Structures are given as C-alpha cells and as structure tokens.
Amino acid sequence: MLFCLCLYNPINYMHTLSEENYLKCIYRLWQDKGLKITPTAIAESLGNNPASVVDMIRKLTDKQLINYDKKKGVELTAQGQKDATLIVRRHRLWEVFLLEKLGYDWDEIHDIAEEMEHIKDASLADRLDKFLGFPEYDPHGDPIPKANGKMAKRYSTTLADLKTGGYCRVAAVKDTTSSFLQYLQKLNISIGTKIQLIEKIPFDSSLVISIDGNERTTVSQKFGESVLIDM
Amino acid sequence: MLFCLCLYNPINYMHTLSEENYLKCIYRLWQDKGLKITPTAIAESLGNNPASVVDMIRKLTDKQLINYDKKKGVELTAQGQKDATLIVRRHRLWEVFLLEKLGYDWDEIHDIAEEMEHIKDASLADRLDKFLGFPEYDPHGDPIPKANGKMAKRYSTTLADLKTGGYCRVAAVKDTTSSFLQYLQKLNISIGTKIQLIEKIPFDSSLVISIDGNERTTVSQKFGESVLIDM
DNA sequence: TAATAAAATTAGGCAAGACTAATTTTATTT
DNA sequence: AAATAAAATTAGTCTTGCCTAATTTTATTA
Numbered sequence: 148m149l150f151c152l153c154l155y156n157p158i159n160y161m162h163t164l165s166e167e168n169y170l171k172c173i174y175r176l177w178q179d180k181g182l183k184i185t186p187t188a189i190a191e192s193l194g195n196n197p198a199s200v201v202d203m204i205r206k207l208t209d210k211q212l213i214n215y216d217k218k219k220g221v222e223l224t225a226q227g228q229k230d231a232t233l234i235v236r237r238h239r240l241w242e243v244f245l246l247e248k249l250g251y252d253w254d255e256i257h258d259i260a261e262e263m264e265h266i267k268d269a270s271l272a273d274r275l276d277k278f279l280g281f282p283e284y285d286p287h288g289d290p291i292p293k294a295n296g297k298m299a300k301r302y303s304t305t306l307a308d309l310k311t312g313g314y315c316r317v318a319a320v321k322d323t324t325s326s327f328l329q330y331l332q333k334l335n336i337s338i339g340t341k342i343q344l345i346e347k348i349p350f351d352s353s354l355v356i357s358i359d360g361n362e363r364t365t366v367s368q369k370f371g372e373s374v375l376i377d378m
Numbered sequence: 379m380l381f382c383l384c385l386y387n388p389i390n391y392m393h394t395l396s397e398e399n400y401l402k403c404i405y406r407l408w409q410d411k412g413l414k415i416t417p418t419a420i421a422e423s424l425g426n427n428p429a430s431v432v433d434m435i436r437k438l439t440d441k442q443l444i445n446y447d448k449k450k451g452v453e454l455t456a457q458g459q460k461d462a463t464l465i466v467r468r469h470r471l472w473e474v475f476l477l478e479k480l481g482y483d484w485d486e487i488h489d490i491a492e493e494m495e496h497i498k499d500a501s502l503a504d505r506l507d508k509f510l511g512f513p514e515y516d517p518h519g520d521p522i523p524k525a526n527g528k529m530a531k532r533y534s535t536t537l538a539d540l541k542t543g544g545y546c547r548v549a550a551v552k553d554t555t556s557s558f559l560q561y562l563q564k565l566n567i568s569i570g571t572k573i574q575l576i577e578k579i580p581f582d583s584s585l586v587i588s589i590d591g592n593e594r595t596t597v598s599q600k601f602g603e604s605v606l607i608d609m
Numbered sequence: 610t611a612a613t614a615a616a617a618t619t620a621g622g623c624a625a626g627a628c629t630a631a632t633t634t635t636a637t638t639t
Numbered sequence: 640a641a642a643t644a645a646a647a648t649t650a651g652t653c654t655t656g657c658c659t660a661a662t663t664t665t666a667t668t669a
Contacts, residue, residue, distance in 0.1 A: 187646060199627055201648060249505040262497045268490050274480040396656060418616060430657050432618060
C-alpha cells in the first residue's frame with residue numbers, strides 16, 4: 148500500500164527555502180536566455196560555490212523537479228516548472244501589494260517579496276491575486292503568472308536594440324537592484340515613459356536618449372540593456 | 379575601533395527563525411502566567427527536547443536577549459522583550475490582514491501568520507498597521523502591541539472563573555488551534571458573543587451555559603478555561 | 610535524612626546546506 | 640594532437656539546530 152503511494156505520488160510538494168531559491172534561479176535563467184544552464188551559471192547567479200550547486204542538483208533531481216544532463220545542462224521537469232512558476236507568481240503578487248497597498252517605493256519591494264514568496268499556503272496566492280484585482284504585470288513590468296500557470300506577454304526587446312531615431316515606451320526592467328531603480332527614478336523614468344533614441348555612440352555603445360521629449364541624456368550600454376521596451 | 383563597536387553595539391538585531399520562535403515562546407510563557415520559565419516548560423511548549431532548549435538558552439544569553447538563572451528561570455532582557463514584542467505585533471497584524479483583507483476563516487489564520495511574522499523589514503509592521511487602520515485587537519481577541527511596544531488590555535478571566543448565574547461577553551480565546559476554533563464556530567460563539575453560566579457540574583467542572591440567550595449547552599472545563607471573557 | 614523521581618546538563622551524533630581544496634572531465638588553444 | 644584552461648565533481652569540513660543517551664543536579668517523598 149505504501150509502495151503504491153510512492154508510485155503514484157512521487158512528488159514532494161513541500162520544498163525548503165533553499166530548494167525554492169534554486170528552482171526560482173533555474174526558472175529565471177531559463178526565461179532570460181535560451182542558453183544551457185550549467186552549474187557554474189547557477190552558482191554565479193546565486194552567489195554560491197559550484198560545489199554547493201552540484202549537491203543541490205542531485206537533490207532536486209531526486210525530487211524530480213529538474214533533469215540534469217552534461218550535454219543539455221539543467222532543465223526543469225513539468226513539476227519543477229509548475230512549482231517555480233508558483234514561486235514567481237507569489238513574488239510578483241507580493242510586489243504589487245507592497246507598492247500599491249503599503250506604499251513602498253519601487254526600489255524597496257524586491258527584497259521584501261524575496262522573503263514573502265516563500266509563505267506556504269494553498270490558497271494564499273489566489274486570494275491575494277483577487278484582493279489586488281488580478282493584476283497582469285508587477286511594478287517592474289514582469290508578467291504575473293495566473294493561477295493556471297499562463298501569463299501575459301514578456302517583453303524582450305531592450306532600449307539597446309532600438310534603432311537610431313526610433314521611439315519606444317518603457318515596458319519593464321531587467322534589473323531589480325535598488326541602485327538601478329533609484330537611477331531610473333533620478334532620470335524620471337518609470338513604466339510607460341516615452342523614450343527616443345537620438346544617437347548610439349560607436350566607441351562604447353553609449354546611448355543618447357530623450358526622455359519624454361526632454362533634453363538629451365547619455366546612458367551606458369549596460370543601462371540600455373536593462374530597460375525592456377514596447378515599440 | 380572594532381573593540382569600540384563591540385562595546386557600544388552589543389546587540390545583534392538579526393535573529394534566525396529558530397531564535398525568533400524561542401523568543402516568542404518565552405514571551406508567551408511569561409505573559410500567560412507568572413510562573414518560573416524552565417527549560418522543560420520551553421521544551422514542552424515548542425515540542426522540542428530539553429537538551430536543545432539548553433543549547434538555545436546559551437545562544438540567546440550570549441546575544442543578551444535573555445538571562446538565565448537556575449533559581450529564577452529564564453527572563454527576557456529589555457532588548458529581548460522589545461524583539462519578542464515586535465514578533466508578536468507582526469503576528470497579530472498579519473492575522474487581521476488575512477481575515478479582513480483576504481477573507482480567511484478564523485481557524486486558518488494562525489498558522490499562516492506564524493510564517494509571516496518572520497518577514498524582516500524595518501517599516502513593514504508600521505505600514506501594515508496603518509493600512510489596517512491601527513487595530514487594537516487581533517481576530518482572537520489578543521491585543522496588538524503598538525509601535526511603541528504598548529498595548530491594550532489583555533483579558534485574563536476565563537469562562538470557568540464566572541460564577542453561576544453570571545453573564546459575560548467573549549473577549550478573546552486562549553487557544554488558537556483549528557480544532558478549538560472550529561468547535562467555537564459550531565457553537566456559534568465568536569468575539570462579543572454573550573454567554574450566561576447556568577450551572578457548574580461539581581463532578582468534572584463541566585459548564586452548562588446559554589449562548590446568546592439560547593437553549594443550554596454543556597461544555598468541558600478545558601473549554602471554559604480556553605475562553606477569555608469580559609464581565 | 611535517605612531514597613527516589615524529576616529536571617537540567619553534558620557528550621556525542623545527525624542532516625541540511627554552505628564552504629575549501631583536490632581531482633577529474635571537458636573545452637579551447639597552440 | 641598535445642598543452643593548457645575552464646568547468647564539474649568529489650572528499651572532507653563547518654555551522655545551525657535538532658536529536659538520544661548518559662550523567663549530574665535539584666526536588667520530592669517515604
């Protein structure tokens with residue numbers, strides 16, 4: 148009887164804090180680029196040692212949340228995708244709550260949501276979603292996965308991809324560090340801000356832009372690659 | 379210079395999950411009764427082994443959050459009281475949020491708040507407090523500590539203390555297990571419900587009561603001792 | 610007061626999840 | 640293809656926070 152249970156319910160739905168953070172990290176790497184997800188990439192992303200990552204890869208493989216193949220790298224299983232999506236859903240919903248309901252600033256919410264996303268209750272995300280009015284995007288412009296796992300369009304074109312003279316609107320940000328978000332605030336850029344690319348400096352790919360039709364400002368290539376746009 | 383830092387800033391404001399749970403437990407034992415707080419009492423309350431408690435007593439003593447004396451038992455230092463009060467404040471505020479904003483039932487909120495109380499952000503409790511309209515009591519009738527540490531009256535008289543024929547109103551509950559709260563709901567008892575004690579059975583101290591003027595019901599002594607009243 | 614019971618403590622161990630150092634495997638150059 | 644560099648892996652260690660078992664201390668009772 149116990150054997151049957153093991154056969155048909157092989158998934159352990161409770162994950163540790165650490166497991167959840169690895170899952171989320173793998174999910175993010177998978178979404179960000181189509182690249183192979185290596186232990187080194189995960190280690191860099193989490194600020195951990197590759198040796199620790201190898202340990203966790205074994206653990207998550209045993210729990211059937213990922214598959215690991217030296218050639219293909221790490222891949223989320225269907226269950227792993229589901230679980231990671233739920234964590235991301237909770238994270239983004241809490242960000243909306245913190246900004247809209249508690250009045251936090253743009254640059255403060257990420258770190259707090261980083262803790263709140265791990266609160267485990269079967270109906271919490273759905274209740275919060277309803278309470279917030281089923282938002283489609285979080286304050287950084289990232290789409291919030293729905294209860295069924297589906298989500299709105301993810302923006303992938305960056306300001307650095309815009310061609311000279313072109314116009315765009317800021318759709319999302321690729322970086323959630325407070326240093327970047329505070330810089331954006333200083334430049335008066337938020338989600339929806341209209342930007343024109345005036346010139347691209349060949350030497351270092353710096354961008355000369357006009358924010359909301361105002362005077363020109365120069366920003367770095369790194370900056371341009373961190374701003375996702377809608378054309 | 380480092381030495382100076384140690385001298386004047388001896389308190390470590392970041393506590394682990396486990397440390398916070400011990401602090402909260404000690405705080406509760408201290409509030410519940412004026413009894414000596416022994417390692418065994420803490421162990422029972424947390425469901426841990428006394429040997430583990432002794433380890434943590436050493437750790438919390440080193441962090442200057444408690445004092446331990448074999449004669450007097452465990453006592454919270456001023457800092458320990460402050461930190462424990464903040465955890466309790468967060469717990470009770472989240473309970474209000476979960477019930478009022480997310481529509482959870484009375485018996486579901488305690489366990490979730492048990493996780494949420496550990497979210498660390500300097501202004502979170504104060505923002506949540508404001509968002510909720512500065513509630514005085516949580517859904518179980520426990521007073522919510524204010525930002526300054528002060529709090530409204532705690533009820534201490536129980537239904538079992540009421541004298542025969544006397545009337546009271548339910549002010550709070552001493553037990554937050556879902557089995558107890560579901561039983562209360564079944565009996566149609568909530569905070570504010572008017573109860574009359576009709577008779578006390580000498581044999582086992584069972585109580586014959588009338589809820590909201592309705593027909594008589596008999597409840598156990600254990601039940602009576604878990605209901606806090608306002609006379 | 611001596612005997613017994615209960616509580617507190619010490620000693621040693623275990624699992625999780627991180628680390629370093631050493632080694633093996635894979636990729637990249639020359 | 641051989642040499643070198645980089646990545647992956649293994650082995651062993653550390654800390655936290657728990658455990659059990661054994662021992663010591665304190666309380667209780669005959």
